[in-house]
Amino acid sequence: GAVVSQHPSRVICKSGTSVKIECRSLDFQATTMFWYRQFPKQSLMLMATSNEGSKATYEQGVEKDKFLINHASLTLSTLTVTSAHPEDSSFYICSAPGTGVSHGYTFGSGTRLTVV
Amino acid sequence: GENVEQHPSTLSVQEGDSAVIKCTYSDSASNYFPWYKQELGKRPQLIIDIRSNVGEKKDQRIAVTLNKTAKHFSLHITETQPEDSAVYFCAASTGGTSYGKLTFGQGTILTVHP
Numbered sequence: 001g002a003v004v005s006q007h008p009s010r011v012i013c014k015s016g017t018s019v020k021i022e023c024r025s026l027d028f029q030a031t032t033m034f035w036y037r038q039f040p041k042q043s044l045m046l047m048a049t050s051n052e053g054s055k056a057t058y059e060q061g062v063e064k065d066k067f068l069i070n071h072a073s074l075t076l077s078t079l080t081v082t083s084a085h086p087e088d089s090s091f092y093i094c095s096a097p098g099t100g101v102s103h104g105y106t107f108g109s110g111t112r113l114t115v116v
Numbered sequence: 117g118e119n120v121e122q123h124p125s126t127l128s129v130q131e132g133d134s135a136v137i138k139c140t141y142s143d144s145a146s147n148y149f150p151w152y153k154q155e156l157g158k159r160p161q162l163i164i165d166i167r168s169n170v171g172e173k174k175d176q177r178i179a180v181t182l183n184k185t186a187k188h189f190s191l192h193i194t195e196t197q198p199e200d201s202a203v204y205f206c207a208a209s210t211g212g213t214s215y216g217k218l219t220f221g222q223g224t225i226l227t228v229h230p
Contacts, residue, residue, distance in 0.1 A: 034218065043223050104215075
């Protein structure tokens with residue numbers, strides 16, 4: 001089945017630095033990638049939708065200048081958290097639609113970001 | 117946009133009992149309703165899904181029912197086992213040839229006591 005490889009799985013960074021998270025579709029072409037954020041004991045909240053070759057669409061309340069999304073190819077979508085702060089510490093996960101079991105959604109393995 | 121409400125937030129049952137989790141959605145255009153099981157620090161794992169052209173789907177001990185008129189769907193787990201303990205999320209999206217964004221419910225922490 002379809003696989004989305006997400007890296008890194010865990011990252012610790014200092015406050016004020018930037019962190020890039022990558023999601024690669026290994027055996028299919030992902031024209032769309034959804035990026036979610038999940039705080040402890042909470043649900044997955046959609047941050048933005050990336051589309052290959054065009055600008056990402058951000059959900060209300062998500063700062064586009066802080067969370068930079070790039071989808072330059074059909075197999076790679078990246079999320080860069082710029083000038084990270086402790087409140088950005090969270091579990092970030094990507095998802096490609098229409099590719100999973102029964103043509104649902106394929107999820108990356110997630111990235112645990114800790115900002116110190 | 118879509119809003120998905122999930123209840124209860126926590127559910128505790130004895131091994132062998134049944135567990136039911138309920139969700140409502142707001143967007144009548146939603147037509148794909150998956151249920152996910154998520155363990156701590158892991159990706160959501162699809163356990164069952166249903167599309168709006170059917171009212172019920174069953175897979176061994178797990179079943180999902182959908183009432184399009186009332187805009188609600190439910191997860192039923194029978195003969196629960198301790199390994200069923202996890203966080204369960206319902207979700208809704210528009211599917212078909214072009215899948216829309218997936219909106220998740222708030223989650224239910226299921227605990228199955230031996």
